[in-house]
Amino acid sequence: MTRASDTMQLIAQYGPRETMEYDVVIVGGGPAGLSAAIRLKQLAAEKGVEIGVCVLEKGSEIGAHILSGAVMDPRAISELIPDWKEQGAPLNVEVSEDRFLFLTERGAVRTPNWALPDNFKNHGNYVVSLANVTRWLGQQAEALGVEIFPGFPAAEVLYHDNGSVKGVATGNVGVGKDGEPTGNFQLGMELHAKYTLFCEGARGHLGRQLNERFRLDSEADPQTYGIGIKELWQIDSAQHQPGLVIHTAGWPLDTSTYGGSFLYHMNANQVAIGFVVGLGYQNPYLSPFEEFQRYKTHPEIRKFLEGGKRVSYGARAITAGGLMSLPKFVFPGGALVGDDAGFLNASRIKGSHAAIKTGMLAAEAAFGAIQAGREGDALSAYPEAFKRSWLHDELHRARNFKQWMSKGLYVGTLMVGIEQKLLGGKVPWTLHHQHRDHEMLRPASLCKPIEYPKPDGKLTFDRLSSVFISNTNHEENQPAHLTLKDASVPVDVNLRTYAGPEARFCPAAVYEFVRDGESGDRLVINAQNCVHCKTCDIKDPTQNIVWVTPEGGGGPNYPNM
Numbered sequence: 001m002t003r004a005s006d007t008m009q010l011i012a013q014y015g016p017r018e019t020m021e022y023d024v025v026i027v028g029g030g031p032a033g034l035s036a037a038i039r040l041k042q043l044a045a046e047k048g049v050e051i052g053v054c055v056l057e058k059g060s061e062i063g064a065h066i067l068s069g070a071v072m073d074p075r076a077i078s079e080l081i082p083d084w085k086e087q088g089a090p091l092n093v094e095v096s097e098d099r100f101l102f103l104t105e106r107g108a109v110r111t112p113n114w115a116l117p118d119n120f121k122n123h124g125n126y127v128v129s130l131a132n133v134t135r136w137l138g139q140q141a142e143a144l145g146v147e148i149f150p151g152f153p154a155a156e157v158l159y160h161d162n163g164s165v166k167g168v169a170t171g172n173v174g175v176g177k178d179g180e181p182t183g184n185f186q187l188g189m190e191l192h193a194k195y196t197l198f199c200e201g202a203r204g205h206l207g208r209q210l211n212e213r214f215r216l217d218s219e220a221d222p223q224t225y226g227i228g229i230k231e232l233w234q235i236d237s238a239q240h241q242p243g244l245v246i247h248t249a250g251w252p253l254d255t256s257t258y259g260g261s262f263l264y265h266m267n268a269n270q271v272a273i274g275f276v277v278g279l280g281y282q283n284p285y286l287s288p289f290e291e292f293q294r295y296k297t298h299p300e301i302r303k304f305l306e307g308g309k310r311v312s313y314g315a316r317a318i319t320a321g322g323l324m325s326l327p328k329f330v331f332p333g334g335a336l337v338g339d340d341a342g343f344l345n346a347s348r349i350k351g352s353h354a355a356i357k358t359g360m361l362a363a364e365a366a367f368g369a370i371q372a373g374r375e376g377d378a379l380s381a382y383p384e385a386f387k388r389s390w391l392h393d394e395l396h397r398a399r400n401f402k403q404w405m406s407k408g409l410y411v412g413t414l415m416v417g418i419e420q421k422l423l424g425g426k427v428p429w430t431l432h433h434q435h436r437d438h439e440m441l442r443p444a445s446l447c448k449p450i451e452y453p454k455p456d457g458k459l460t461f462d463r464l465s466s467v468f469i470s471n472t473n474h475e476e477n478q479p480a481h482l483t484l485k486d487a488s489v490p491v492d493v494n495l496r497t498y499a500g501p502e503a504r505f506c507p508a509a510v511y512e513f514v515r516d517g518e519s520g521d522r523l524v525i526n527a528q529n530c531v532h533c534k535t536c537d538i539k540d541p542t543q544n545i546v547w548v549t550p551e552g553g554g555g556p557n558y559p560n561m
Contacts, residue, residue: 032338397425
C-alpha cells in the first residue's frame, strides 16, 4: 500500500480518481455489512423508493475472509429474513448437545448441564460455516439490487471540508515493492455517499483511523481482544455426532491466562476445532498457535481427530471487551457496525447475531435520515435504537464477563457462575479494566520460556503447512501491507526486551528474526503469509506495527470456514 502523500503524488501524475456516487457505501462484505445492505433495500422496497447501496469487500469473493467458530444464534437473521429456512440459508445443523470441560494435562472434568450458565447453553442455535452463511447473505443482497465489489479494499477515508465523512477510496493497483507504479498501475476509485458504514470486523483498518480522529473511545474502557485459531477436520463417522458442541477451559493455558477452546460437530463428518487466547497475556514466550497444537493432543480431544484429515486452517482476532469497551459508534457521515465497534458477546462466544442486528439498526437509521433529506450528520437514531434493543440487554447482562475472567480461571469461573447462573446477569455492579492488550506484555527477563513439542504432521502441525491450506495468496510485487513506524524498534526494543514476541504471536509465520553475520539481527516480514488476523496490530508491545490494506483480493480464501 502507498501512503497518503504517495497517493496524492500519483493523483497529480495520473489525473483525478474516478468517482461513483451512492446513498450508502458499506465497507466490508461480512454479516454486518451485508445485513445492513439487505435491510436498506428492504426498507426502500417497502416505501417504494430507490436507494443506491454498494458493498466493498477486500477478499477475492464474498466469504473468502470470513472465519468464525461458529455456533449461530438465529434470532437476528430471523428478524432480517424471516423465511431464511425456506430460502435455503445454510443453517442446517441444530445444536444437539452441550458439553463444557475443565482440562488438566491428562484429565477432564465435565460441568453438569444443570450447572451451566445460560450463556453456555445452545439449544435452538446452529453449528454453521459463517463463511457459507455470508456467501448466502451476499446472494440475497445482490438479488435485492445491492452492488457488491469483491477484491476492492477500502484503503482511505475521504472527508468533506467540514470534517464529516464523504466516503472512501479503494486502494491503488499495480504499485511495486519499491513504491513505484508498474505497467499495470491503476489509481483507486472514490466512492462518495450520504452515509458510510464501516463493517470491517475486529480491529478494522479504517475503523482504527476513525476512532483516533473522532476520539470515539475516549469514554470507554480499552478494547480487549483474543486471537481465534481454527482448523477444519474430516473425521471418522464413528466419532462424529452432528450438533455436538464442546467448549473447554484450562490446560494447556495456565490458570492466569484467559482463553479456551471449541469443538463443533458440523455435517458431512466434519468438525470445526479452535482455540482462543486472550491477547492480554503477559508472557512474551507464549505462542497461541503452539498452545492450540498442544491442546489437540489432550486425550479428550485427540480421540475425535485421530485417523482424520485436516482440510483447512485460519486465524482471526475477535473483540472481547463487551459493552464497557464499546466506543461511540456514530460520527458525522458514518458509523461503526458489528465487530468494527466490538459488539461480540464474549460470554457466549458469539458475534454473528450481533453483527446482523447492528447492521439492521444502522441501516434503519441511515434510511430514515436519507428519507428526511439529511446527509453527512451523525446517525443518532442508531445508538438510540441499540439501547432499546434485545442486543443491548444481552450485552448488559454479560458486561462483567471478560473482567472476571481476567482475574484467573478459578475466580473468573466462580464469579461468572454466580452472576450468570444464580443472578441471571442482573447485578448492580459494573467492573472496568484500564489496560490495552499490548501494555500487558512483561519483559522476557521476568518470564519463563515455554518449550513446545515439535509437530508430528498428523495431529499437530507447523505454521507454514497451516498457511498453505488457508489458500492465502498476495501479489508478490507490492509494498508490504505490514508496515513499521520505526524499522529499528523490532530489534532494539522487541527482540532485546521481549525476546521478539512477533515471531510467536503471529499464527502465520509472517515475522522472523534472522542473524546476518556481523551485521546482527534483523526482522524479516513475510507479508505473503498474512491471513489478515490483525494480531500483530493489536499485540505489538510498542505499537510499531500497523496493518494496512494490501492489493485487492489478497489474503486467505477460506472454504467452509
